[in-house]
Amino acid sequence: MQSAVPLTIRLSTMKDARELMMLDQLVWNERNTPSVLCCSSRRQYLQSSPPGSQLLAIRYDQVCGYVGFRHPHPLEISYHVYDIHIAVHPQHQGQNIGTHLMDALCTHARTHHIRKLTLRVLSTNTEAVHFYDKYGFVENGRLREQFYINGQYVDDIFMTYWL
Numbered sequence: 808m809q810s811a812v813p814l815t816i817r818l819s820t821m822k823d824a825r826e827l828m829m830l831d832q833l834v835w836n837e838r839n840t841p842s843v844l845c846c847s848s849r850r851q852y853l854q855s856s857p858p859g860s861q862l863l864a865i866r867y868d869q870v871c872g873y874v875g876f877r878h879p880h881p882l883e884i885s886y887h888v889y890d891i892h893i894a895v896h897p898q899h900q901g902q903n904i905g906t907h908l909m910d911a912l913c914t915h916a917r918t919h920h921i922r923k924l925t926l927r928v929l930s931t932n933t934e935a936v937h938f939y940d941k942y943g944f945v946e947n948g949r950l951r952e953q954f955y956i957n958g959q960y961v962d963d964i965f966m967t968y969w970l
Contacts, residue, residue, distance in 0.1 A: 812866050812867060813866075814864050814865070814866050814871070814904065814907055815864075815865040815866070816862055816863065816864055816865070816907060816908065816911040817862070817863055817865065818858070818859045818861070818862060818863070819856070819858055819859060819860065819861040819862070819863055819873065820858050820859075821853065821858050823858075823861075823863060823870065824849045824852050824853050824856075825849060826869075826870045827852070827856065827861070827863075827870060827873060828849070828852050830870055830872075830873070830894060830896055831894065833896060833897060834894040834895070834896070834897070835894070837956050837957055838929070838931050838932060838956075839928075839929060839931075839932040839935065840929065841929065841953075841954045841956070841961075841963070856875060860875055860876060860877055861873045861874065861875045861876070862874050862876075862908055862911050862912055862915060864895075864899075864904045864907060864908050866899070869896075870896070871895065871896050871899040871902075871904050872893070872894055872895035872896055872899060872904045872905065872908055873893070873894055873908065874891055874892070874893040874908040874909065874911075874912045875891060875892050875893070876889040876890070876891045876912060876915075876916070876924075877889065877890055878890070879925065886920075887920060887921060887922045887923060888921065888922070888923045888924075888925060889912075889916055889921050889923070889924050889925070890924075890925050890926065891912065891924050891925070891926050892926060893905055893908060893909070893926075893935075895908075905938055906942065909942055912924070913968075913970060916970055917970055921970060922969065922970050923967060923968070923969055923970065924944075924967065924968040924970065925965065925966070925967050925968075926939070926944070926965075926966050927963055927964065927965055927966075928963075928964050928966060929954070929956075929961050929962070929963065929964070930949075930961055930962035930963075930964055931956070931959075931961050936964065939966050939968075942968065943968055944966040944967060944968045945966065945967055945968075946964055946965070946966055947965055947966065947967045948964075948965035949962050949963070949964050949965065950962060950963040950965075
């Protein structure tokens with residue numbers, strides 16, 4: 808069910824750090840990441856996710872989700888690529904927020920001469936794999952049994968979306 812209140816998408820600012828840290832704690836777990844992406848301090852969070860490195864979906868003045876992006880290497884020769892990760896608040900899943908964020912990211916990326924989006928996803932995160940497939944990402948690599956999580960071996964899937 809989609810809310811009648813419009814969704815606003817904007818770049819992250821320093822003021823968003825606390826709410827984004829709380830969202831990370833809600834979203835990331837053993838099923839969808841090999842290591843929980845929570846930082847111990849606001850300063851540490853801002854170092855790993857500086858202002859402007861995420862697009863936020865806002866509704867009712869609350870962050871409903873975000874897509875983070877960065878160049879995969881500090882080398883200028885890879886500046887045509889964004890490595891991404893996306894998180895949607897559990898209460899806002901199923902409302903096309905992920906699609907809106909990806910659409911906004913593609914627009915943002917094109918204006919910055921980005922040609923390629925890459926990501927990694929655990930094979931156990933079937934909802935995310937399905938979302939990325941549906942959006943048009945293609946699998947271009949898989950590390951079989953890369954992780955051992957909760958008593959099972961889990962593949963690490965590499966996916967790419969060409970702009």
